[in-house]
Amino acid sequence: MANPLKQLAGQTVIYGLSTILARIINFLFVPIYTRLLSPESYGVVTEFMAYIAVLQVVLVMGLETGCFRFANKEGIDPRKVYSNAFVTVFGISATFLALMIAFAGQISSALGYDGYSSCIIYMGGILALDAVTAILFAKLRQENKALRFAIFKTIKIITETAANLVLFLWFPKHCASIAATLGNEVSSLTSSDVWLLHFVPAHPDFSYVIFAIFISCIVCGILFIPEYLRISFRLDPKLLRQMLAYSIPLMIAALPGVVNDFLDRILFRYFDTNAGAWRESLGLYQAAVKLAVIMNLFIQMFRYAAEPFFFRRAADKNSKELYASVQEYFTAFCGLVFLGVILYIDIIALILGPQFRSAIGIVPVMLLSYMILGMLFNVSMWYKLSGKTDMAIWITISGLAVTAAVIILFMPKYSYWAAAFGHLASYITMFVISSVLGARYYPIPYRWGRLAGIIILMGLTYGASLLLDSVLFANVAAGTSSALQMTAKLGLHTLLIAAYAGMSWKIIRSR
Numbered sequence: 001m002a003n004p005l006k007q008l009a010g011q012t013v014i015y016g017l018s019t020i021l022a023r024i025i026n027f028l029f030v031p032i033y034t035r036l037l038s039p040e041s042y043g044v045v046t047e048f049m050a051y052i053a054v055l056q057v058v059l060v061m062g063l064e065t066g067c068f069r070f071a072n073k074e075g076i077d078p079r080k081v082y083s084n085a086f087v088t089v090f091g092i093s094a095t096f097l098a099l100m101i102a103f104a105g106q107i108s109s110a111l112g113y114d115g116y117s118s119c120i121i122y123m124g125g126i127l128a129l130d131a132v133t134a135i136l137f138a139k140l141r142q143e144n145k146a147l148r149f150a151i152f153k154t155i156k157i158i159t160e161t162a163a164n165l166v167l168f169l170w171f172p173k174h175c176a177s178i179a180a181t182l183g184n185e186v187s188s189l190t191s192s193d194v195w196l197l198h199f200v201p202a203h204p205d206f207s208y209v210i211f212a213i214f215i216s217c218i219v220c221g222i223l224f225i226p227e228y229l230r231i232s233f234r235l236d237p238k239l240l241r242q243m244l245a246y247s248i249p250l251m252i253a254a255l256p257g258v259v260n261d262f263l264d265r266i267l268f269r270y271f272d273t274n275a276g277a278w279r280e281s282l283g284l285y286q287a288a289v290k291l292a293v294i295m296n297l298f299i300q301m302f303r304y305a306a307e308p309f310f311f312r313r314a315a316d317k318n319s320k321e322l323y324a325s326v327q328e329y330f331t332a333f334c335g336l337v338f339l340g341v342i343l344y345i346d347i348i349a350l351i352l353g354p355q356f357r358s359a360i361g362i363v364p365v366m367l368l369s370y371m372i373l374g375m376l377f378n379v380s381m382w383y384k385l386s387g388k389t390d391m392a393i394w395i396t397i398s399g400l401a402v403t404a405a406v407i408i409l410f411m412p413k414y415s416y417w418a419a420a421f422g423h424l425a426s427y428i429t430m431f432v433i434s435s436v437l438g439a440r441y442y443p444i445p446y447r448w449g450r451l452a453g454i455i456i457l458m459g460l461t462y463g464a465s466l467l468l469d470s471v472l473f474a475n476v477a478a479g480t481s482s483a484l485q486m487t488a489k490l491g492l493h494t495l496l497i498a499a500y501a502g503m504s505w506k507i508i509r510s511r
Contacts, residue, residue, distance in 0.1 A: 023297040034353035043279035046286040050265035059131035066247030093128040100124025122214040129217035160216035175202035253392030264419035285416035288359035292366040299374040335458035343493035362420040372427040382442035399430035
């Protein structure tokens with residue numbers, strides 16, 4: 001069992017290199033966004049990203065996982081599998097992009113963003129390019145080309161980073177310099193004065209973020225040109241029907257899941273406490289959620305490596321015992337991430353601009369939510385491995401119903417707190433349902449006592465930190481203590497984290 005676990009850990013690291021870089025850079029841009037953008041403008045970015053996340057699932061149609069399933073089947077040529085998936089997704093994405101371009105003005109007006117039809121076009125381009133390259137990235141994962149996967153992802157990330165830096169830190173100053181030379185106001189500049197004004201305004205706003213992502217997607221699409229040339233562009237109708245029969249239920253199941261993840265962002269428009277400033281509330285919420293990015297980072301790293309790993313190991317004699325061990329290590333590490341963020345929150349919170357720190361209290365709730373979501377990914381592999389993908393639909397719909405109910409009932413009074421607890425309640429609901437169904441249809445010998453012990457240990461460690469802080473470092477939180485006291489507090493928290501790591505390891509290794 002040790003070798004498969006080491007293989008999974010090694011691939012997690014390789015896939016994670018690009019994912020880590022993306023999340024870290026995105027995290028490092030939070031200070032820029034929360035200082036150069038208003039909470040309202042940052043809220044608009046959040047809303048656009050929610051739409052993108054939901055529509056990506058529709059355009060890929062679940063064919064990423066479908067490719068893994070059929071490319072590993074004996075007697076099926078993997079090249080036909082990926083050719084079918086690519087041609088299908090390409091045709092749907094091209095049609096979608098054409099519609100977005102044709103109706104960009106109407107869509108932007110309907111959303112309340114008159115004058116920003118270009119952002120709708122950028123969003124269409126992002127979605128189309130991401131959907132097409134998603135199939136090619138899946139092919140790299142299937143072929144165990146983790147290094148090429150990481151390189152392509154890294155180039156995409158670097159391009160987005162460079163575009164953001166140019167737009168936020170150089171372009172406004174450049175426009176001001178041109179305006180001064182011409183003796184005009186910056187607002188009077190036209191695209192004939194500065195060519196980039198064809199695409200974005202002279203002053204920083206939400207369109208800068210969307211345009212930077214669009215540029216990175218174009219570069220990523222160019223990187224895959226050699227892969228395009230290897231695609232046969234021929235469909236095998238029989239195989240395609242089988243792939244779609246397997247994949248579309250996954251897409252339908254994933255759609256409520258993604259909507260569940262981003263529904264709160266969408267519903268701020270309709271249910272927030274301060275209806276007149278819902279974009280500001282959304283911006284504050286999103287900034288706080290960004291502090292939980294480290295948990296999401298690890299989960300995304302793990303998922304890239306784990307999904308093909310689980311499929312490859314499905315036929316092994318001891319595969320189910322292996323899956324149970326993976327869940328234990330995963331849960332223990334998530335607990336370490338949770339404590340690492342929460343126990344150093346005094347330092348981490350400084351990343352946000354001062355006007356964005358009022359929502360910091362929801363960070364523990366979101367970290368725990370993401371941890372449960374990662375555990376849910378593991379226990380949900382049963383319906384992918386057994387082919388009962390239709391069951392996933394009802395699991396995710398139940399979670400979506402819980403999220404919607406909590407937000408609709410409580411957001412008008414509690415704003416972003418309702419969004420945070422809506423996620424937690426939803427993920428717990430789906431985890432319980434999936435675990436019960438998995439035990440019936442594809443039983444995996446999870447050692448629930450160990451998992452509960454790890455989570456309880458995490459909670460006790462967090463509780464101990466709160467108790468010790470209230471007794472020993474009451475002035476630190478108020479900002480009136482010395483740097484020495486803050487250092488002592490962080491040192492104590494470090495010892496608590498180390499104690500958790502040692503005790504959780506002991507729980508996992510216990511017989």
